[in-house]
Amino acid sequence: MPIDETRYLSVAWEMWHSNQFLVPHSNGVPYSHKPPLLFWLIHFGWWLFGVNEWSARLTPPLFGLASLFLTRRIATVLWPALPAVGQTAPLILLSMGVWSIFSTLTMFDTLIVFFTLAAYLLVLTRAENGGRGLWLVLGLVLGLGLLTKGPVIFVYVAPPILLAPLWTFTANWWRWYGGFVLALCIGVVVALAWAIPAAVAGGEEYGQAILFSQTAGRMVQSFAHRRPVYWYLLLLPLVLFPWSLWLPFWRGWKIQGDNSLRFCLSILVPSFVTLSIVSGKQIHYLLPLLPIAAIVLGRIAAASPGPKRYDRWPYLLFFTILAVALVVLPTLPVLGREATIVHYIPWSAAFVPLLTGCILVWLVGSKPDHGPQIIAASVLLHLIVLHLVLSQSIATLFNPSDMITVVSQVEREGKPIAVYPKDLADQFHFAARLTRPVTALDTVPELQGWSRRNPTGYCLVFADREFLAQFGQDQGARPYRDKWLMFSRRLYPSE
The missing domain is CATH 1.10.246 (Serum Albumin; Chain A, Domain 1)
Incomplete structure (x- = not known):
């Protein structure tokens, strides 16, 4: 699905083809928007099975599948005397519309869900059984989360640790918070083991982006997806569907509070508020909270007075x-x-x-x-x-596979290729297995000028039908998203 899945597969392909695994590239330019762990995992699948689409598309869903088992395990640890909670929670999660759709996509959020749940399980185990070594493992998990999508993992993991006095008791809080600081340091070291060499290899602008600009910009004033504070609140019935319609949940919500429920609330409430305050919002940013929400719903279902x-x-x-x-x-x-x-x-x-x-x-x-x-x-x-x-x-x-086949053939013949508008530049590298960057054009004069200077070149144009008609070659266009896609040789009006 464009534009995210196609972009990420193109970035992974460009890294693979260029044998450049330290700095992700998109159309020949360093790609600073995401760390490389998902791309590395896709590369591992290609190393095992060769370059293909199916192993790349299966990578995040496999983490989603593992998250179902982690959800059940966490529910069992929280309420060992209520096995129905552990049995029901994965089903509730799996059938949530938002989860069932986004957990199948080639995106970073499903990996973040897995590492977040692994962190929760480690924190619960540390609170219940002790074991200082668990902080070391937590540090490694945090480091993998940082390599997946940056510091956003702290939004989900930090609240229950910082609010531990609300849901657990320990004789030595200095050791508790000291262990968390140790885990943070280990996680940061793991991330910096990639980020520092990548910043040096990618240049000053890329280094500035991955070390400072992206995190600060997304937290304070997002570059994209800016929405009001209450946006997530309005979407809650959709996010929790179909369980927002299950009346026994509404009748059984007044369950007796215990440490386990307070643990869940120490995750859901602070994380939800933080995500709401951040200006950039997408519905899949809530994905790491859904397993805990499913566990709470499973607990409510276990206490429900019964269906009517x-x-x-x-x-x-x-x-x-x-x-x-x-x-x-x-x-x-x-x-x-x-x-x-x-x-x-x-x-x-x-x-x-x-x-x-x-x-x-x-x-x-x-x-x-x-x-x-x-x-x-x-x-x-x-x-x-x-x-x-x-x-x-x-x-x-x-899926314009017929047109992409032609694009791939033209590139193999050594002819130059341009795209209009420039947002198309990172969409088809994997699908067409392109081995060279395309020229990104963003204005009509640029499009016409490039076409005149490259009489043997082709341009891939994404525009409405009226725009394409002015070139007299719209007969070869095909629908793509909300407009039309055309791959043509001459893109300037007849003289």
Whole structure:
């Protein structure tokens, strides 16, 4: 999916092809936005199986799979006398819509989830059983988190350690906080073992970016994704879906507070507030909090007074509304990036949520004690079937493989390639297996001037149909996201 997955695969490919594993590059320029651990893991898969798409795409989801087991383990440690919590929490997490979508993408957040949960488990083990060596292991985990996405891992891991007096007791707080400082130092050393050589190799501007600018800029005034403080709060029902509709949770939320629940709240509340204050917001930034939220929901489910007959009707109502929306949306003037896909939704897609809702209502009604398991299985089945129904539409808008084949052939022939606009420069290097940087153009005069100076060159253009029509070559264009993609040789008006 553009633009993130395609970019990250292109960066990994460029590192692999150039045999440059210290400094990530994007279209020949040092890429300072993310550390290299995900790229290294992709390279490990390529070292084992050769350059391919499937092993790269499986890398983050494998960490997501491991996170399900860590979620169960943490729930078991927190409530050993309530095995239902450990059994239910992974199902709740797996069926959360946001988790089930983003944990399958080639992005950094699933790795951060894994390292965050590993840190929580180490902290719980240290609080319960002692063992100074656990701080050393925690330091290594923090270092891997820093190499995955930078200091953001501290937003998730630091709160429960700093707020430990609220959920645990120890005879020596100096050792507790001293151990945390030791773990921090180890983590920073692990990260600097890459960052310092990379800063030297990448040049002054790159070094400044990875050591200072990126962290400070994203925390104080984000470069992108700026949204209001309350944005995450408005999205909570969507983030927790389908469990935001499960009425037993709302009836059973008044559970008795204990140290385990306070541990979870010491994670959720400070981290959520911190992420809300930071100007840059994306829904997948909440991903590391979802396993703990699933554990809390599992605990509430275990204390719920029991399902009632009317508990199933919110789901039938929701899936009915979704079915109607899938019929109506293609007729509306919905525009903008990935939202354009609604125009390609087949009418048959409406049967998927309607059928899912009916099956769910029937099953929950016949086996009310298995409500969470039935809901989780139904929602997952719904997502799988919906993916299959929409697969052709997704391929039409987001997978221009036919055009990429031509781009790859042109590059092998040694002809120059340019892209317009410049945001396209890091999108197709892996798909086309490009071995040289493309020329990034950002204005129409640049586009026309380059085309005149390079009569044998080709340009990949992403624009609306009217823009392409002025060159008289829009017949070869194909839909891509919310506009059209064209790969052409002459890109200046006829004289």
